[in-house]
Amino acid sequence: DAKTTQPTSMDCAEGRAANLPCNHSTISGNEYVYWYRQIHSQGPQYIIHGLKNNETNEMASLIITEDRKSSTLILPHATLRDTAVYYCIVRVAGGTSYGKLTFGQGTILTVHP
Amino acid sequence: EAGVAQSPRYKIIEKRQSVAFWCNPISGHATLYWYQQILGQGPKLLIQFQNNGVVDDSQLPKDRFSAERLKGVDSTLKIQPAKLEDSAVYLCASSWTGGVRGYTFGSGTRLTVV
Numbered sequence: 711d712a713k714t715t716q717p718t719s720m721d722c723a724e725g726r727a728a729n730l731p732c733n734h735s736t737i738s739g740n741e742y743v744y745w746y747r748q749i750h751s752q753g754p755q756y757i758i759h760g761l762k763n764n765e766t767n768e769m770a771s772l773i774i775t776e777d778r779k780s781s782t783l784i785l786p787h788a789t790l791r792d793t794a795v796y797y798c799i800v801r802v803a804g805g806t807s808y809g810k811l812t813f814g815q816g817t818i819l820t821v822h823p
Numbered sequence: 824e825a826g827v828a829q830s831p832r833y834k835i836i837e838k839r840q841s842v843a844f845w846c847n848p849i850s851g852h853a854t855l856y857w858y859q860q861i862l863g864q865g866p867k868l869l870i871q872f873q874n875n876g877v878v879d880d881s882q883l884p885k886d887r888f889s890a891e892r893l894k895g896v897d898s899t900l901k902i903q904p905a906k907l908e909d910s911a912v913y914l915c916a917s918s919w920t921g922g923v924r925g926y927t928f929g930s931g932t933r934l935t936v937v
Contacts, residue, residue: 752930752931813865
């Protein structure tokens with residue numbers, strides 16, 4: 711699975727959009743971009759995933775560049791409860807082949823009042 | 824749907840003792856995973872089961888760690904004997920076979936070895 715690079719930490723004001731970047735320059739054509747987050751003392755929680763089109767769900771939006779070498783997770787209106795470690799993971803998915811979820815260090819997002 | 828259940832929530836043992844963790848996955852999820860998360864690091868996969876067979880245990884320290892998944896449902900992870908460096912949170916996750924959304928994680932068991 712391709713490796714990802716994320717900033718170690720980021721801050722965001724409550725109510726503002728949080729934009730979390732991720733670089734995955736060695737991503738392969740059959741690898742999806744996944745985002746998980748881990749709130750203190752809990753297990754990781756799935757947020758969103760995408761292949762090449764931008765995706766949006768009730769939690770967040772995922773913007774993937776045209777060359778697929780980087781992506782941005784957007785939390786449109788961050789709240790204090792969004793304070794967590796955010797993991798960007800690339801993973802083979804689709805058809806009959808599904809790769810492991812391999813976690814890096816992630817980005818510590820702190821949302822301030 | 825009910826989540827992934829793990830017990831105990833916390834465990835403190837002395838080094839060289841043994842310990843076991845239990846996981847009950849989401850009903851119908853054929854794939855089960857055990858992860859180890861050391862403080863300040865991302866989770867690391869220890870072992871993956873497909874039904875009751877092992878798919879990947881390449882990162883499992885087999886001299887002291889063992890895991891089983893009888894009847895393809897519940898799973899136990901055992902450490903014997905424990906070392907100080909085994910202090911970590913042990914996370915269980917499950918998924919549908921080929922689950923494109925990835926895994927659902929439990930809250931984990933926090934192990935402290937003193």
